[in-house]
Amino acid sequence: MFQFAIHSANLFQSLLLQLRLVGAFSVLGLCSWSLISCIMDVITQAKKMHQIPCSKCRFFTGDYRLKCTVNPSVANTEQAIDCGDYRESQNS
Ligand code: SF4
Known part of the structure; x- marks a missing residue:
């Protein structure tokens, strides 16, 4: 037991x-x-x-007060991924 x-x-x-x-x-x-x-x-x-193309875009200013002269509200956001106004910068 x-x-x-x-x-x-x-x-x-x-x-x-x-x-x-x-x-x-x-x-x-x-x-x-x-x-x-x-x-x-x-x-x-x-x-x-x-995929955000803004830094290579001609209209991107680099200034935080006005990031883009064409679409300032969507610049550097995910909405800018397929931006129709994208133009490649001639500097890069
Ligand atoms: S035009 Fe479009 S791609 Fe170019 S900086 Fe403005 S939002 Fe970005």
């Missing part, structure tokens, strides 16, 4: 250890997934920001 109790306690401790390992790996997996997802979002956003 005493040995059965000891065996049951060992089995219970083994089960608890396995549950802790599963929990630890689950948390680690979620953290990794979150980190990878965050990095992918940053890369996607950076790629999108590099």
Whole structure:
């Protein structure tokens, strides 16, 4: 009877250890997934920001008070990606 109790306690401790390992790996997996997802979002956003053509446009002034003489409200924003008024600067 005493040995059965000891065996049951060992089995219970083994089960608890396995549950802790599963929990630890689950948390680690979620953290990794979150980190990878965050990095992918940053890369996607950076790629999108590099599509903004304003810095190479003839109408871009470089002055923060009036960034563009044609479309000042959309200059240097994501809305300027497909800007129909884009003209390549002759300086670059
Ligand atoms: S004309 Fe269009 S592409 Fe050129 S600077 Fe203005 S918003 Fe940007």
